[in-house]
Amino acid sequence: MEVLVPFSADRPKSRLADALSPSERAAFARTMLADVLAAIGDAGGSPRILATDGFDPTDEPTVPLDPPVTVDDRPLTDAVNAVLEERRPGGEGDPLAVVMADLALATPAALRELFAAGREADVAIAPGRGGGTNALVVSHPRFHVDYHGASYLDHRRIAADVGAGFAAVDSHRLGTDIDETDDLAEVLIHGEGQAATWLREAGFALDASEGRVAVVRE
Numbered sequence: 001m002e003v004l005v006p007f008s009a010d011r012p013k014s015r016l017a018d019a020l021s022p023s024e025r026a027a028f029a030r031t032m033l034a035d036v037l038a039a040i041g042d043a044g045g046s047p048r049i050l051a052t053d054g055f056d057p058t059d060e061p062t063v064p065l066d067p068p069v070t071v072d073d074r075p076l077t078d079a080v081n082a083v084l085e086e087r088r089p090g091g092e093g094d095p096l097a098v099v100m101a102d103l104a105l106a107t108p109a110a111l112r113e114l115f116a117a118g119r120e121a122d123v124a125i126a127p128g129r130g131g132g133t134n135a136l137v138v139s140h141p142r143f144h145v146d147y148h149g150a151s152y153l154d155h156r157r158i159a160a161d162v163g164a165g166f167a168a169v170d171s172h173r174l175g176t177d178i179d180e181t182d183d184l185a186e187v188l189i190h191g192e193g194q195a196a197t198w199l200r201e202a203g204f205a206l207d208a209s210e211g212r213v214a215v216v217r218e
């Protein structure tokens, strides 16, 4: 399955500003991207990066699989819809997955489940905590995306409006996008890739001293 991986290369992960410097945020974002691409490849998917201007595939850490890169500096929704649009003539029925680059817990097994759901339904979505759309598969020709806010609900509505069959993919691993400092604890607890190693090497550790487990930096 073809898998589009949107990646914001300029000022990525601004909501991690409390925990990481700008250059650290850029490095950590690329590390998560590398993990996501590796998991997609292991799940049998063919990734294509959809990047903003300024993306350099040779930056460290280099991305695995040497995927094709489409550069589109428009906002996320417009850039993804442009890819959906360009596939329409003749591409009907061929599912396209869109998997975010900040799903640091993604595993091949979790992605295989997503791909399988997307082969059954016209639109399959793994929601993120807080109502986002962390990963989707679309084969319906009239579905379009509208990211940000409670985009999971918006996408369900759009699917209903165009008469597309819908499936929700209930996945802890795909449902955990790494947006805020508290999310880093999830990477330390469950991460199996380079992002977890990167955080440990940067001095992050779990802090289970009170309430929900958090992170501290040594």
Ligand SMILES: Nc1nc2c(ncn2[C@@H]2O[C@H](COP(=O)(O)OP(=O)(O)OP(=O)(O)O)[C@@H](O)[C@H]2O)c(=O)[nH]1
Binding pocket: 005, 006, 007, 008, 009, 011, 012, 013, 014, 015, 016, 050, 051, 052, 072, 074, 075, 076, 079, 100, 101, 102, 179
């Ligand atoms: N191509 C593209 N990808 C984007 C854009 N904005 C976000 N992304 C990617 O979409 C996914 C979800 O991004 P967000 O968590 O909403 O945004 P972010 O830029 O990573 O982080 P924040 O700055 O904290 O909002 C990540 O894979 C981003 O790299 C965009 O304008 N264009």
Ligand SMILES: C[C@H](OP(=O)(O)O)C(=O)O
Binding pocket: 076, 128, 131, 132, 133, 134, 146, 147, 148, 149, 150, 151, 152, 177, 179
């Ligand atoms: C792209 C956006 O991500 P969030 O801003 O929720 O992390 C969404 O899922 O709609």
